[in-house]
Amino acid sequence: MNEQEIKKTIFQLLKRIAPDTEPSELKADENIRETLAIDSFDTLQFIVALNEQLGIDIPEEDYGKINTLEALVSYISRKKK
């Protein structure tokens, strides 16, 4: 799975949670939750969805490492290797 594919999946899942936003317009270093106004409940739904779609398990202590699009994509790439 390359970076583009990962991004595409992320955008799809974010769009499902925040349908009124345009996740693909996220800048690489923007805080995803703040920019898209996603609360903690929806964040958990997003992490569950990532788990289901990509088969990666993100432990709670790593939540701080996936705040931006850039960080999330590289986190997933590392996990998928």
Added chain:
Amino acid sequence: MIEFLMPSLGADMEAGTLIEWKKKPGDTVKRGDIIAEVETQKGLIEIEVFDEGIIGELLIPEGAKVPVGTALALINPSGIASEPEEEEKIPEKKPVALQPTEERILEPISLEKTEEIHTKASPFAKRIAFENQIDLSLIKGTGPEGAITKEDVEKTLAQRDITEKEKTQEVAVAPEKPGTVAESIRTAVAAAMSKSNREIPHYYLGKRIDMTNALTWLKEVNSKRTVKERLLPVVLLIKATAQSLTEFPDLNAIWDDGLQQKKDINIGFVVSLRSGGIIVPAIHQASLKNVDEIMEALNDIIPRARALKLRSSELSDSTVTITNIGDGGADTIFGVIYPPQVAIIGFGSISEQPFAQDGMLGIRSSIFVTLAGDHRATDGLTGSGFLVSLNKYLQNPESL
């Protein structure tokens, strides 16, 4: 025959449109069955039935918009057909029946009493008021011993007509646009909150609570769970609130010319909608649920609340409300009580704060919890006791 009425799904609801009947004459129904779908300001709501029996007749056609309290269908009660009809009808007619279940038999008595004490009125005045849906308790009587006369009611009626005419004129100037969902939710929130601020004398209390123990416990529990089974901190807040309410039942109540405690602790949980506005579905019997079951309930109701697909009981059964800012937001929130409830508990965002304990200063995760109480119903002492109890439970998360 029992009349099944258009339910009130909150103090802000005046009417609903019957979209679809889910049952037909001759069908057997039991408590909790979905009898119809009704379009309200809060979306398309599945209406549950609270009686057991056989549907006799459907009185309202699909597509009709009718006021709260209108008879929608007749139900032949099973097994209790011989009971006098009147007794069956009265409780169903109570417009703001928060829980038309266990309390049913007691309520008509208290209702009649209140009317006798507060509103002395001539039979003719009562009839005009009834026919024009005027609340007699709002009229000041000029008859003997303050009794309300026919003239008093007619005067009120005339004033109302003038106000309504003015309203119509305003609408004529600014023609009503077809309302979006966001607009109708806004209207519903506006109506409920205006009523609250107009009628409820709020008192406010706050307490800073150390969340370190609770979060440490949660982290440990979550580390052993799959992503899907993880708990959010709010689950502990809801459970601790429910436990504390068992100790302070006066806060789990409604105000209707007096305090009426509620047996079940049904926590209304404020869900913000992305398009603006809020909706407050109930977590039923929260004190009897464990933390996993509360998380399950949230997983069920939050997405449905956001999609505006709730059941009638979820919109009308709440006995108290929790509003939770969530992480990264404001430190403190002072809630506005949702009538006819008497309390709302507000949780600010959890943040690290300097915390003095046993003569030592440390940095702890803390949360500022507030309680807004209805001062007609309870006093600060009750509210304060509640917050102290809440703190006790949150310091011992394993007991929740």
